[in-house]
Amino acid sequence: MHTKIVLDEDHMPKKWYNILPDLPTPLDPPLHPATGKPLVPEDLTPIFPMELILQEMSQKRTIDIPSDVQDVLRLWRPSPLYRAHRLEKYLKTPAHIYYKYEGVSPPGSHKPNTAVPQAYYNMKAGTERIATETGAGQWGSALAFATQIFGLECTIYMVRSSYMQKPYRKSMMQVWGAECIPSPSTKTKAGTAVLQKDPETTGSLGIAISEAVEDAATHGNTNYSLGSVLNHVCLHQTVVGLECMEQLASVEDYPDVVIGCVGGGSNFAGISFPFAGEKLKGKHKETEIIAVEPASCPTLTKGLFAYDYGDVAGLTPLLKMFTLGHDFVPPSIHAGGLRYHGDNPTISRLVYDGVMKAVSYHQSEVFDAAQTFARTEGIIVAPETSHAVRATIDEALKCKKSGEAKTLLFNCSGHGNFDMSAYDAFYANQLVDYEYPEQLIRESLARLPKIPGA
Amino acid sequence: MCTIGFLVNPFAGMGGAVGLKGTDGMVEAALARGAVPRAPGRAAETILQVADIGAHFITCSGVMGEDILAGAGIPGYEVVYRPASETTGAADTMAACRAFLDRDADLILFCGGDGTARDVYSVIGDLVPMLGIPAGVKMYSAVFAIHPRAAAGIVREGCTPGGKFLLRDAEVVDVDEEAYREGSLRTRLFGIAKSPYRPGLVQGTKQVFEDSDEERAKKDIARFMREVIEGTPGILYILGPGSTTAAIGEEIGLKKTLLGFDAVKGGRLIATDLNEEGLLGLLEEGTSARLVISIIGAQGSVLGRGTQQVSPAVLRRIGRENVIIVATPHKLAETPMVFVDSGDRDMDLAFGDHLSVVSGYRIAQRKRIGRVEGPERTSQVGGE
Numbered sequence A: 001m002h003t004k005i006v007l008d009e010d011h012m013p014k015k016w017y018n019i020l021p022d023l024p025t026p027l028d029p030p031l032h033p034a035t036g037k038p039l040v041p042e043d044l045t046p047i048f049p050m051e052l053i054l055q056e057m058s059q060k061r062t063i064d065i066p067s068d069v070q071d072v073l074r075l076w077r078p079s080p081l082y083r084a085h086r087l088e089k090y091l092k093t094p095a096h097i098y099y100k101y102e103g104v105s106p107p108g109s110h111k112p113n114t115a116v117p118q119a120y121y122n123m124k125a126g127t128e129r130i131a132t133e134t135g136a137g138q139w140g141s142a143l144a145f146a147t148q149i150f151g152l153e154c155t156i157y158m159v160r161s162s163y164m165q166k167p168y169r170k171s172m173m174q175v176w177g178a179e180c181i182p183s184p185s186t187k188t189k190a191g192t193a194v195l196q197k198d199p200e201t202t203g204s205l206g207i208a209i210s211e212a213v214e215d216a217a218t219h220g221n222t223n224y225s226l227g228s229v230l231n232h233v234c235l236h237q238t239v240v241g242l243e244c245m246e247q248l249a250s251v252e253d254y255p256d257v258v259i260g261c262v263g264g265g266s267n268f269a270g271i272s273f274p275f276a277g278e279k280l281k282g283k284h285k286e287t288e289i290i291a292v293e294p295a296s297c298p299t300l301t302k303g304l305f306a307y308d309y310g311d312v313a314g315l316t317p318l319l320k321m322f323t324l325g326h327d328f329v330p331p332s333i334h335a336g337g338l339r340y341h342g343d344n345p346t347i348s349r350l351v352y353d354g355v356m357k358a359v360s361y362h363q364s365e366v367f368d369a370a371q372t373f374a375r376t377e378g379i380i381v382a383p384e385t386s387h388a389v390r391a392t393i394d395e396a397l398k399c400k401k402s403g404e405a406k407t408l409l410f411n412c413s414g415h416g417n418f419d420m421s422a423y424d425a426f427y428a429n430q431l432v433d434y435e436y437p438e439q440l441i442r443e444s445l446a447r448l449p450k451i452p453g454a
Numbered sequence B: 001m002c003t004i005g006f007l008v009n010p011f012a013g014m015g016g017a018v019g020l021k022g023t024d025g026m027v028e029a030a031l032a033r034g035a036v037p038r039a040p041g042r043a044a045e046t047i048l049q050v051a052d053i054g055a056h057f058i059t060c061s062g063v064m065g066e067d068i069l070a071g072a073g074i075p076g077y078e079v080v081y082r083p084a085s086e087t088t089g090a091a092d093t094m095a096a097c098r099a100f101l102d103r104d105a106d107l108i109l110f111c112g113g114d115g116t117a118r119d120v121y122s123v124i125g126d127l128v129p130m131l132g133i134p135a136g137v138k139m140y141s142a143v144f145a146i147h148p149r150a151a152a153g154i155v156r157e158g159c160t161p162g163g164k165f166l167l168r169d170a171e172v173v174d175v176d177e178e179a180y181r182e183g184s185l186r187t188r189l190f191g192i193a194k195s196p197y198r199p200g201l202v203q204g205t206k207q208v209f210e211d212s213d214e215e216r217a218k219k220d221i222a223r224f225m226r227e228v229i230e231g232t233p234g235i236l237y238i239l240g241p242g243s244t245t246a247a248i249g250e251e252i253g254l255k256k257t258l259l260g261f262d263a264v265k266g267g268r269l270i271a272t273d274l275n276e277e278g279l280l281g282l283l284e285e286g287t288s289a290r291l292v293i294s295i296i297g298a299q300g301s302v303l304g305r306g307t308q309q310v311s312p313a314v315l316r317r318i319g320r321e322n323v324i325i326v327a328t329p330h331k332l333a334e335t336p337m338v339f340v341d342s343g344d345r346d347m348d349l350a351f352g353d354h355l356s357v358v359s360g361y362r363i364a365q366r367k368r369i370g371r372v373e374g375p376e377r378t379s380q381v382g383g384e
């Protein structure tokens, strides 16, 4: 029985899978933030290259991966799929647990799967510099890595709490030649406004996005790049699920349950969209697809399905998605990459339509699971990833009770080698179990003006 | 130079060992039962560690302070009060504090229990910061350091040249010792003192970038609760005692009493400082009401303690689901568990295993509820 299922390089996917044409309900169109009218591609050209804009709205079921992009992805792809024998034994579960390990990429997570094509299309379009935001620093370091390969400059607005917590992520960005700025900053109007209101803010992904978008929109040679949330990002991540499908087929298995943690949704989309596609096409109707989020930022489990901005300042298009409100600043949990008020519109739609479901966990619960995982499988996962680990362990324990030998698959989206301060806090009993006081928040919003289109 | 008013209640904590639960008015009885004073030893533990900081100590003669300062070799201390008898009492503590006030002390460092804290506070109020070296039987008040050595750390931080005390609101809780000795804990919020603290000791982990300013945290909670209250104009809100709930009142623009239960509806203050009867009167059949209370004192206690007015009858009318608990992250960081003691077992159990505590703007924290069962319940949370 295999522990590690590896694909040969020439089995790396040559096309991305686009789920949009297979959706049961078409997505509501993104709206222009000023007019409230559906976006046209030209609206996005100040910040995105045309190729990515077309991918965002494409109805083609597959899209070719450029061979220059494939060459770079081959540095670590195909990534290994593991069978978690030791974890299974430890849990005494009849379930088969598989995990796709994306921590083998140079920056240590799934993020370069999209950073590389995004940098590539920008280079092709003549962009000189890319501005972006980063939460936990995973995305920032991934884009720094990718822009450096294609000879672009890169400016990264890093959420202030993470900037303090994870100095080595910032160092990595420097090694790969990018500039990293704590957000909110005084470099942008959006950042300055937040600082004026609240000089001691911990920052948030929503604020950092505002800064990066503003930077790109106000500099002719600069484009913006987003590491999650958007459809083209999720599209690029489908290499993960496509590889899993082939790897599992090679051991004659198929998942009953597919699990991933959700910040903006990209790693979850990456592993789940190919399987969701099969489900939608009626081939594997019973596959359960589970998104896992923090109890402190429970977008899919407690948010509203409505049009909202992607950022705090309201500069981005309005997206129809599950949202906790674009002005919600989530508490500083250690899984910085999951501190986002919204979610990818496609995932939102699929959860709304019942094709996927979502669960949430508290911080101390997920670190407990991460410890179990590290002590059985060895890998010390990122705090974000620990959410997926927790849900997988709970599913495996359910199998133990029911005696079912289900096949579980989760996306082990990144390693936690730069997140050891979070583990330290866990051992010092200092993890705060933040929650989202849902009912009170709904009541508090009762008197607020509605956003356009909502 | 920093002037520290130092006093010891030599008999604090003595009752505990001989089963008296508190020593107020019981000194003779405790001595007769063979109790040995323990406060001097605790106070010395602190003083030995601050002997070199160059602060100016003013104190009381003999067992109330001087003996310890002399023993620790503190140079240049000054005796500013002399008790009349060896069996010192509350009047001596208060008189000493008045002398400290006259000499413009920057900090009152006292060793004792809740009774001593109450006596100190009754003289100094929030004019001068106070810090307790824990030695008493009961320490529900939030002015106590967690350990004599922790007290020394706080004093060092504030008194070394260039240093500064970081201050926060700390509840002084009054415990009915008579009732306590009978096995029931009845407390009331006596006042809110200023107390120095070290963010490092309070804040949880250094790695998490948290705000060190507790006042700001109170404002965040208040801003959120104002929006909730404004979003539900039909609901009667009863705001409990304490500075966090007072901040909510202030945010709405109302003059809430600091220590009492006040009622707010439709943006107006409709009653203040309600007792049980007053509360029941407001909570007629069919009234939709919510109780907003904070965690009072140092032991994580919710309801019951410090909130006698909210009897089980009042709580039943309001309903468990309508109790909103608020507390700053700073307070919660010091409170690994919360204790619900409403005086009604079924009601306590209705709170389940966890409590959701509003701790910021649109943010709550989940806290485990500690269960204190049976007659020994007081000793388990009694802090000794």
Ligand SMILES: Cc1ncc(COP(=O)(O)O)c(C=O)c1O
Pocket (backbone or CB within 6 Å): A109, A110, A135, A136, A137, A138, A139, A227, A228, A229, A261, A262, A263, A264, A265, A266, A267, A268, A336, A337, A338, A382, A384, A385, A413, A414, A415
């Ligand atoms: C390791 C890891 N997993 C998951 C995420 C969450 O992002 P997404 O939902 O886009 O996968 C992040 C984001 O920073 C991450 O670094």
